[in-house]
Amino acid sequence: MNFNTPVKSRRSAHCTPRQSRLDSSPLTPRHYGQLSSSFIGSRRNSPKTSIHKQIGSPLRLDTYLPETTLVGTGPSSAANTPKRVAKKQLFRSSVQADRFIPSRNSSSTTMSKLEGDNGRANASSCSTSSGSIASNSYDYQSSVAEACGFALNQRILAFKPEAPQSKKPIDLRSQYNRPLKPAVNAQLRRRLPTNAERILDAPGIRDDYYLNLLDWSCNNQVAIGLDRDLYVWNAESGTVSSLLRTTPDTYISGLKWSGDGAYVAVGLSDGDVQIWDVEEGEKVRSMAGHAARVGVMSWDRHILSSGCRDGSIWNHDVRIAQHKVSEYVNHEAEVCGLQWRSDGSQLASGGNDNLVNIWDARSSTPKFTKTNHKAAVKALAWCPWQMNLLATGGGTFDKQIHFWNGTTGARVNTIDAGSQVTSLQWSTSYKEIVSSHGYPDNNLSIWSYPTLVKNGEIQGHDTRILGSALSPDGSTLATVASDENLKFWKVFEQIGKKVSSAVMGGSLASGGKDIAKVMMIR
Amino acid sequence: MAPAQGSSTSGPTRSKLSLKGSSKLVSEFFEYSINSILFQRGIYPPEDFQVVKKYGLNMLVSVDEDVKSYIRRIMAQLNKWMGGSKISKLVVAIVSQDTAEVVERWQFDIEVFGRTASSKKSAGSPANKENSAPVGAKGRAVDAPTDKTIDEIQQEIQAIIRQITASVTFLPVLEGRHSFNVLVYADGDAQVPAEWIDSDPKEVQNAEQVKLRSFSTASHRVDTMVAYRLGTVE
Numbered sequence: 001m002n003f004n005t006p007v008k009s010r011r012s013a014h015c016t017p018r019q020s021r022l023d024s025s026p027l028t029p030r031h032y033g034q035l036s037s038s039f040i041g042s043r044r045n046s047p048k049t050s051i052h053k054q055i056g057s058p059l060r061l062d063t064y065l066p067e068t069t070l071v072g073t074g075p076s077s078a079a080n081t082p083k084r085v086a087k088k089q090l091f092r093s094s095v096q097a098d099r100f101i102p103s104r105n106s107s108s109t110t111m112s113k114l115e116g117d118n119g120r121a122n123a124s125s126c127s128t129s130s131g132s133i134a135s136n137s138y139d140y141q142s143s144v145a146e147a148c149g150f151a152l153n154q155r156i157l158a159f160k161p162e163a164p165q166s167k168k169p170i171d172l173r174s175q176y177n178r179p180l181k182p183a184v185n186a187q188l189r190r191r192l193p194t195n196a197e198r199i200l201d202a203p204g205i206r207d208d209y210y211l212n213l214l215d216w217s218c219n220n221q222v223a224i225g226l227d228r229d230l231y232v233w234n235a236e237s238g239t240v241s242s243l244l245r246t247t248p249d250t251y252i253s254g255l256k257w258s259g260d261g262a263y264v265a266v267g268l269s270d271g272d273v274q275i276w277d278v279e280e281g282e283k284v285r286s287m288a289g290h291a292a293r294v295g296v297m298s299w300d301r302h303i304l305s306s307g308c309r310d311g312s313i314w315n316h317d318v319r320i321a322q323h324k325v326s327e328y329v330n331h332e333a334e335v336c337g338l339q340w341r342s343d344g345s346q347l348a349s350g351g352n353d354n355l356v357n358i359w360d361a362r363s364s365t366p367k368f369t370k371t372n373h374k375a376a377v378k379a380l381a382w383c384p385w386q387m388n389l390l391a392t393g394g395g396t397f398d399k400q401i402h403f404w405n406g407t408t409g410a411r412v413n414t415i416d417a418g419s420q421v422t423s424l425q426w427s428t429s430y431k432e433i434v435s436s437h438g439y440p441d442n443n444l445s446i447w448s449y450p451t452l453v454k455n456g457e458i459q460g461h462d463t464r465i466l467g468s469a470l471s472p473d474g475s476t477l478a479t480v481a482s483d484e485n486l487k488f489w490k491v492f493e494q495i496g497k498k499v500s501s502a503v504m505g506g507s508l509a510s511g512g513k514d515i516a517k518v519m520m521i522r
Numbered sequence: 523m524a525p526a527q528g529s530s531t532s533g534p535t536r537s538k539l540s541l542k543g544s545s546k547l548v549s550e551f552f553e554y555s556i557n558s559i560l561f562q563r564g565i566y567p568p569e570d571f572q573v574v575k576k577y578g579l580n581m582l583v584s585v586d587e588d589v590k591s592y593i594r595r596i597m598a599q600l601n602k603w604m605g606g607s608k609i610s611k612l613v614v615a616i617v618s619q620d621t622a623e624v625v626e627r628w629q630f631d632i633e634v635f636g637r638t639a640s641s642k643k644s645a646g647s648p649a650n651k652e653n654s655a656p657v658g659a660k661g662r663a664v665d666a667p668t669d670k671t672i673d674e675i676q677q678e679i680q681a682i683i684r685q686i687t688a689s690v691t692f693l694p695v696l697e698g699r700h701s702f703n704v705l706v707y708a709d710g711d712a713q714v715p716a717e718w719i720d721s722d723p724k725e726v727q728n729a730e731q732v733k734l735r736s737f738s739t740a741s742h743r744v745d746t747m748v749a750y751r752l753g754t755v756e
Binding site for chain 1: 565566567570586588589592595596599610699701702703704705706707708709710711712714716717718719720721722723724
């Protein structure tokens with residue numbers, strides 16, 4: 001059939017024997033497809049000719065041997081051949097086979113380079129083609145296999161078990177440009193303000209970590225201590241009044257609103273603790289006795305606890321003349337954090353001695369003393385929705401926020417805040433806690449609890465935030481920093497929900513005065 | 523061929539740990555690659571995959587229990603073979619479930635430094651090797667393995683994974699349902715558990731091939747290649 005073309009007829013004498021043997025090999029049908037050489041493929045279907053019969057005998061091949069050595073392409077092959085003839089007759093025949101059909105030889109090697117397994121097919125076909133001469137020779141096979149870039153002592157193994165079926169149909173296209181996480185509903189996404197709701201000046205505020213100079217009452221009044229002056233800013237009316245000015249030899253080191261918002265307790269640097277009636281603008285009483293400055297105070301109904309620089313914590317009953325009812329002594333350095341639990345059964349205190357003490361109201365020895373912080377503990381906050389959960393934050397060297405179970409004393413969680421923690425405020429509407437920071441970030445961070453995921457941070461101040469206070473409706477956080485700014489942030493603003501008084505909790509509303517349903521800041 | 527002899531003789535002096543560690547690294551790379559391929563080629567739905575940080579990238583790893591255990595079984599055996607340097611290729615063949623045709627073939631060629639010459643017993647006379655040297659991949663094994671830091675190796679791996687990820691841009695979209703097969707090219711003397719059977723190479727017919735990057739450790743070199751069917755050409 002193809003013999004009509006001159007080229008193929010010339011080659012036919014060489015090709016046909018191989019072809020005929022390939023035909024007889026069981027592997028042949030598969031390999032034909034892979035040997036894409038067109039003339040071999042077309043030959044496959046050709047009827048067996050008389051030539052086939054003539055040269056079908058192995059003897060015939062021997063007659064070709066001299067022919068091929070003559071036809072050989074270079075001296076190297078000529079040089080090789082005698083060597084191998086001497087050693088291995090069979091290998092020589094393989095070389096010849098390669099010489100026989102140059103086009104096929106080249107195609108097989110290039111294919112083996114590109115596709116090692118086609119090479120393998122060729123290798124096996126080569127070995128079968130010459131199998132009539134030397135079917136059992138390992139050397140021959142390996143040499144041919146090697147020539148085809150395929151190691152003979154190799155097995156192709158497949159992992160037999162079926163791969164598990166995909167459970168649903170997959171449209172690959174839908175996968176492209178697809179976000180890895182499903183987009184969060186815009187309404188559900190937590191949004192944080194980047195700008196302060198309002199900024200007030202706080203000139204002359206003392207840049208002292210150990211002082212507590214900012215508080216927000218349940219009557220929506222913000223008290224701030226600026227050196228010797230105490231100002232009250234009414235968040236509803238926007239008016240500011242100066243409540244008091246201390247004598248020149250002392251300054252305000254701590255202040256705290258009473259639970260009903262009618263009085264403010266003022267701690268002074270000389271150790272005096274004063275109660276001021278805000279409505280009247282006059283001092284109700286003075287409770288002296290502390291030997292050093294009073295940096296922190298906390299109210300539990302009529303009991304005012306004050307933490308002193310000497311490490312002592314005094315409990316004053318503000319109703320009676322002998323005001324000092326008990327003393328908690330365990331801190332060895334300045335007490336800078338003090339917080340009664342909302343039910344008044346436990347008091348948490350933090351000091352410059354890196355300790356956190358949890359006191360039972362009935363006992364003057366600490367229930368738990370925690371030494372985990374490695375720096376002063378000023379930030380303390382009891383969780384409003386889980387009574388026995390206490391959060392404490394450490395200073396510059398520590399940067400940790402620890403969460404404690406106040407009942408068992410166990411540490412339940414820890415956040416590495418990365419900055420000095422200056423205050424902590426739990427949200428009353430979200431399951432979140434906000435921390436204010438000093439060195440190095442000077443920011444506000446909002447964390448989810450108990451997932452401890454950071455929901456965001458606000459770069460609000462240029463310098464370290466000294467303290468913070470949460471508005472009575474729980475939506476707004478006031479922060480004061482050493483850059484002499486008092487800023488208000490709507491960090492826990494409720495979107496889509498009515499601000500109901502229920503959120504604010506009974507303890508805050510205990511003052512008896514009605515709190516505006518929606519708080520206004522003017 | 524001379525350098526090959528050099529590296530092969532220096533091979534055994536290398537500490538065993540480095541070969542072990544290198545095998546582990548390579549197997550780990552295979553595991554992540556297989557997962558990446560399964561994700562990128564949509565063999566399993568994307569919801570079944572979870573992001574894992576690895577090689578400084580976000581790698582997607584299947585969390586489907588069946589797929590996980592299937593891959594784990596493959597990896598367990600692969601680890602054994604890798605430890606003994608018994609395999610020279612790993613192939614992930616993607617097979618159409620409708621026509622049972624191999625439509626895509628990911629091939630990882632594993633070169634173990636210092637093994638090629640030593641383990642090839644009676645492959646022929648030295649003169650014979652002369653012939654084989656320029657053919658096939660063996661010639662590359664001679665590259666003297668350089669001492670690389672883990673970071674450098676990781677970066678090479680990262681580049682390959684990135685290429686696998688990027689390959690969706692040129693690979694044809696796989697229509698219909700597909701499954702995958704894992705093949706290995708093992709040495710004749712490798713121990714073969716019953717789960718593994720002899721197979722044809724599962725070549726892609728009418729294939730286009732793209733060679734991806736390689737990476738190498740002190741003891742291994744892994745070349746990556748993908749063959750895929752040109753959809754339009756029959």
